Amino acid sequence: MLLLIAVAALAVALVVTGWLVVSRERSGGHGTGKIEIPSIFPIPQHLQAGVGDPVPLNGHVYIVASPGTDQASITALQDLVTGAGGTAEAVTAMNSAAAGSSAVFLGTASDPTVSPVLKELGKESAADNQNAVSRAEGYAIATGKTSGIPTAVLAGTDADGVFHAVQTARQLLKDGAMAAARVSDWPLMETRGVIEGFYGTPWSHQARLDVLKFAGRQKMNTYIYSPKDDPQLREKWRALYSNEDLKELQELVDTATANHIRFTYALSPGIDSCYSSEADLNFAVAKLESLYSIGVRSFVIPLDDIATKVQCAEDLKEFGAGQANLAKAQASFLNDVNDRFISAKADIQPLQTVPTFYNGSASNAYKKELGRALNPGIVVQWTGEDVVSHRISADSAETARRTYGSPGSPRDLVIWDNYPVNDFSQDHLFMAPVIGRDSELYKSVRGLVTNPMIEPYLSFPAIFNYADLSWNGPAYDPGKSMDAALKQVSGPDPEVLAAVKAFVDLNQDWQDDELTPSAPELRRDIEQFWSDYDAGRSPSGGLKARAELLQRLPELLPKMAVPGFAADATHWATAAANYGRGVEEALIMLDAAKRGNSPAVAEARRNLQAALAAADAKTQPTLELGVVTPVLGDSELKTFLERALNTVAQSKLS
Known part of the structure; x- marks a missing residue:
């Protein structure tokens, strides 16, 4: 029982980090191999490990699409191949394949070029595939080999489904190859x-x-x-x-x-x-x-x-x-x-x-x-x-x-x-x-x-x-979906992702809804700090690190994969940076007070108050309300700064 619990916990951890590990019997071999499939968003109705190895898209790739196949989907797939480092060659039929190449068959499930490939590669999930491609905007994906080369088939019920299949293929890509996978999917809402x-x-x-x-x-x-x-x-x-x-x-x-x-x-x-x-x-x-x-x-x-x-x-x-x-x-x-x-x-x-x-x-x-x-x-x-x-x-x-x-x-x-x-x-x-x-x-x-x-x-x-x-x-999970969203808009830099998460944390509070408490991660760091401070322990460092990160938001957010995010966030990010400076000065002030350093206390207090005034400035333009003060995590930040000032004021150094 304990082993089962441990395995379940590991599986959950892997899903949360964005990868689903699926065990399968390797074709023609003995034992069990592990295939990694990335988490797909929106979450498909059916997602399983495929048979065989990943399909390389970083070399020569045939895109096999009959005349009349949705051009937007072809273009999107070509861009996907190019982004993976490969060269796409669009053909209308697969006659002969060059050694070392790969193929992607693209089109509707009724297309005579696509249908037999889906039937061959997707035979292990035939019922699910048929269900998917009988529904509006549905699609099926399968991988394997045809004509002796690695092959993927992306088949849709209609042109919309074909396009959706390409978007899923984009998420199956890792290290220049498309994960071996079987997907049968369709939307529940029209x-x-x-x-x-x-x-x-x-x-x-x-x-x-x-x-x-x-x-x-x-x-x-x-x-x-x-x-x-x-x-x-x-x-x-x-x-x-x-x-x-x-x-x-x-x-x-x-x-x-x-x-x-x-x-x-x-x-x-x-x-x-x-x-x-x-x-x-x-x-x-x-x-x-x-x-x-x-x-x-x-x-x-x-x-x-x-x-x-x-x-x-x-x-x-x-x-x-x-x-x-x-x-x-x-x-x-x-x-x-x-x-x-x-x-x-x-x-x-x-x-x-x-x-x-x-x-x-x-x-x-x-x-x-x-x-x-x-x-x-x-x-x-x-x-x-x-x-x-x-x-x-x-x-x-x-x-x-x-x-x-x-x-x-x-x-x-x-x-x-x-x-x-x-x-x-x-x-x-x-x-x-x-x-x-x-x-x-x-x-x-x-x-x-x-x-x-x-x-x-x-x-x-x-x-x-x-x-x-x-x-x-x-299948919707708010936390996992938001984590995936933030990774996508942030890009690959972990430091940028940390900055985005810190910024988003400050902007959680939706009309005092108990499911969206204000700045939960910041609040955790503040509570830990006061717990350490009041007990006479050295602070854990979490709040100091967060304050330093907030100060870097104007520098880090423009490095995101979605640059417009930083432009939209400009005035809120500046306010957050000022609050971060205020928190850092508060920590210096509190430490100086414990050491009995009156000049350092006075200087930090002045810097804190200047940072707070800057954070309170009206900088965000609106159409009808004039220029307003950006509000973000204010109740936590202001409460912390006020408590820090009061703590020092009540000490002998006041």
Whole structure:
């Protein structure tokens, strides 16, 4: 029993460090060999060690892809081979293979070039593979040998699945070779992605491009363009885009498509529209048509954050007053948009909307009428029981489906999840792992999209978490997912990773949620210091080392694999560095006090107070609130510094 416990503990440790060790019987040999498979995120439905050795990608690699295979996937695989140090040769069939080369077969599982290779190499997991490639966006990976050379096959149900297979292959790569593995995988949620839906400074064009690429690598499939402070979406919703603006949007659409992301456009006419107005309907349809012309195939009509009563005189005359009649008016407008625009297109996603009452699962007059009057094919976006929901349960979502639907016909829901959005607290960053979301939500909702922070690159770790949660909720582990996310955005330098983790630790506190306590690692170091200090022991050194690391954040964060992270973090990192200097001076002051060195105490006190003043400076610009003071781990840091000052003040050296 003790041996079993020890083995289990070792396995857990290996998974946590990012590698899964799988034992298997070596083909044609005796005994058991150990194959290392990297941890894959999002976590696949099925992942096992493959047969044979890793497939080298650092030499000559044939990419075997039939004509018509998704070009984005071919390009991504070519980039993967090049990054591994290899040379990719794209061919449409495998006729003869040069000695010392490798092959990767790429395409859909129904492709006659790919199908027999998947059948041959994946025979040990044939049932799982068939299950995977019969589901939308599913894929299967197997490795072995064909034509006498190391071979991998990446087969998808569809083009999306093929692309997802390449993203998994990227994570299977180590030391220039793809681990011998068998993967059978598919997403549990249909819609998985990001909604740029906050108030405040909208993301830059470059940031949007980078988010699309990052989301695609994490197997998300949706980006919703809905920045609240973009006037073209709200105040000037009737105005058509200029050719220059359309060109910029076209680049976003094209980048989204290349990364297998659905670019979804959100038009918000509710601020001043008349739902009964034929002219306003024409304006809306014309605007959507202009976006359709550049390749947009997914649309939302958000009606959130507007007046909760009928305002337009024509609407009052046609529909009447009251919340139920507001729903009736809105349903009429949405149904007309659906009939005039959505239903007229053969290649378009179902229309989505955000109701004026968009949170809570309980019914009211508005929701009841909306459920009755709204076309049953229109999808509702919902934020959970609250506008910012700390917990979202499957039971709550099921109730909401019935509330926004009609008797016997529950409404399809997409959860607009207001985490880690910080538009309501723009001096804070919310960088804790995504918690409190039911692992079984996929059974109740169509999808889940995260509303990130105003700072796009600081939102990457949470986006990574949401990709995991929405792909395979039952396997999602917040801590492991966040660790993997931080490793990815940090890059290979362990010192940089330590700096990123120290920075993230300072930005855990999400509205005093008990699952996201403020600065837990810093708090541990502070508690250990005071325990040592009060007992008369030499301090362990943990707090001093953390203070030194915080001071180096402005130097280390720009070395990350995602450089935009450091730019977004500039003012918070500077504040953290000032706090780090203050903590270091506090430690010097306390030590000097114990030694009875009054001049050293006085100097350290002055330096501490200067550092605290610098940390409290207003440096972070906002769109509507002016310049604010970055807040991070303040309760722990300020409490420590105040206690240090009070401790010295109460000594004989005060």
